[in-house]
Amino acid sequence: MNLSHEEEDNSLSLSKFESMLKTNKVFFFDSEEFEDIILHYLDTGKINLAKKALKLGLEQHPKSTGLKLVQVELLVFDDKLDIAEKLLNDLYAIEPTNEEIYIQKANIYSKKDQHDKAVELLQIALRYTDDYADVYSLIGMEYLFMDNLELAKENFIKCLENDTEDHSALYNVVYCFDFLDQNDDAILFLNSFIDRNPYSEVAWHQLGRQYYTVKNYEQAVRAFDYATLIDESFLGAYLEKAKALEKLKKYQEAINCYNITMELDDPTSFALLRIGKCHERLGRTDVALQFYLKTVHEDPLLDKAWIAITDFYIRQRNFQKALYYVNKAIGIDNENKLYWKRYGAINKQLSFFEEAEYGYRKAVEFGDYQLDTWLFWVDLLQFLGEFDSAVQTLLQASEFFPEEYEIEYRLAGLYYMLHDEEKGKVHLSNGLRLNFKNHTLLEELFPVIWNQKAIRTQIEKYQKLNE
Template identity: 55%
Template sequence: MSLSKFESMLKTDKVYFFDSSEFEEIIHHYIDNGRHSLAKKAVKLGLEQHPSSVLLRLLKAELYIFEDKIVEAKKLLNELQALEPTNEEVYIQKAAVFSKEDKHKEAIESLKIALDYTDDIADVTSLLAMEYLFLDNFEDARLNFAKCLEVDFEDYSSLYNVVYCFDMDEKHAEAIVFLKSYIDKNPYCEIAWHQLGRQYMVLKNYEEALTAFDYAVIIDESFIGGYIEKAKTLEELERYGEAIENYMVTVELDDPTAYVYLRVGECYLNLNMFSKAVEFYKKATNEDPLLDKAWLALTEVYFQKEDFSKSLYYMKKVLSIDEFNPMYWRKYGEINLKLSFFEEAINAFKKCLSLDDKSLEIWVALVDIQYFIGHFEEALASLVQAKNFYKETAEIEYRFFGLLLHMDKQEEGLLHLKNALALDFEFHTVIKELYAGLFKMDEVIEIIENFPSVK
């Protein structure tokens, strides 16, 4: 009634009288609905009719804070603190100002004062806990969220936050003790059972996790998160058929998601049911065409089946979504190599290097392809660059040996052979495959046979 009357007044330019509590309700309504301009009008009119109302002035301060008018908010709050030094809302609003300024320790001190005067312990304690979170003080944050649960054990937001703090401190065993204690008080809370299962999952105690998730979905048969976590646990236990059943329950309960289809595809792949895996991977791409993991899964399936043309097709889809992932370029290079598309493979491995994947495997792959297609100068240049990152590495030294001998630089090449043998003598039996002809040379045979480690 008050709200209709107020909005009618705004439309007609008539001025109606409201008591201060009516203005407070109207202003709270507009703030809660994000209609700050109307809230400001209500504050203005309210203070015109009730200029001494502290609560209306506090709401004015709250709007100042929303609008980042920190100076104005501070001035008004200081005035109100002088008027009502035991009003907890003043200290709560001052804490909000400090928090805006990233002065979280000051915010905490202000909220501690508010606790001395408030009747609503849980709300202030929750705000206090959030300030500790801003400081990454997870211990004190957790203790304060736990106090909120003591006031209202169905405060599930605080329950989640308690577990979050345990997670951030990696105190999973302690989290389990806490959740079990909570479940003793509230045994039919599916959220608590779900969180308990998650903690067991982190500790790789999959049987206990499965039991917890079972309770979660028994309590709430429509608890999608419970079924997903249960399915993930069944995957870890290699019970893929049951995992599929639980994933598919979520599809019956709600709209299907690409993630669920992707996981179902992975389960079928683990069951060696390739056609079913492909079917669900494709469903995942239909649900979310930008899910690179689904396209990558198709890439891997066809790569394993040695259908490299299809694998390349799907790999290009992956790169069209994320062209800055060096692991994707590495896979792209591997596929092109299988198809003997050497220039494309070279470009792919160079792309890896440009994206800071300078692992030894990438350098070696690049050099070997350049050597194989006869680009000896380029291969040598790549080896020189690789040596900057891998100074004393047998795989690099053996390749210097092979390249330099092919480029008629025998003296230098044999020197690198000796370095390579000193670094890893046994590896010369592996590298023979790449430079088979060179290992038949008399000079090479003599160096290897007379190398100190052989005697």
């Protein structure tokens, strides 16, 4: 009830102030009214109006400490730190126990990246403040700036001990736990917090996220359930619950959750895509495809959606359709490594080997350095008779995978094909050392040279030495 009256008073003050500006009449406001007006304009980004209100406020109340502290805020906002600091020193001489003076001084030091000094001043502010939560939160932020996550976490927890409704502090505590890879500790903390604040939907949601991270999907669903029971319009909790249900293979329940998110807000490409995936896993391929197509209509730049359609047709072994959709995707983003890898795989299935080689080459060019991509590319180069290019590609791959037997056996085979027996022998030796069991890879990939006497002798000799 009091809050309603307070909001009404603020609204009347604002209307009166704006009327004064339009008519050029001068109305009287007490200093606290001016402070509220200025802070309202600061919060809404109307800096010029905030400055006008401050000027008029100081004319009517030249000795108001509150207005001068707001003036400091505006000076700091304008990066006039020296003037702000001088004004704070003057105020300190008058009111040395005013916590806001220390908070504003800390803000200036923070702006100067002197976070240790800022913390010292905030610690002094704690002696004089009634709002411990706010000061602990500010200390926590300073420690975040210094990358001291442990102390940041400690202060955000103290903030919550003084104000359990501070959702920002709760998110920051969980961020610290996450950053420090302390998921189990986060679960203990959140359960303890919920024991004291059982109706905190934010805490239940964050607890669900932690359970999801440690792959305890049953408990994650339970936590998200509580979050949505407390707040039936909690969109994020429904989304996270749906993801956890997918992990539990409860695809129809996941679909139901995703549908709720679309009732609460406009359909998102993420929800449409996940619904498609769930339908496909339930064997409803036609419905799945409809949702994949809706997804790319909703967000034509979402690579996961184009890949979903492409992979859908690959699984159906309809490679012509898969090629059509991967080409559409490349037309939208021709630097996407995922598209190019699919392009290579599909063309390989269609026996378009030159196009397949080009696809894998482009995938690597745009940052796909996975081993299988290199090997698919090399095997196509070999098939096309481009042995020198295949060798150069493998040498490039070996920089990423220096101890990989699949690369060594291929290099051995290619060098023997190029009649460079010395290098062939070196790489065959490397392959045998790294993985003797799979030395028959040489036979699979290079049947032409497999029975060469030098190769057979080297393999037999290695086998005898290591029996």
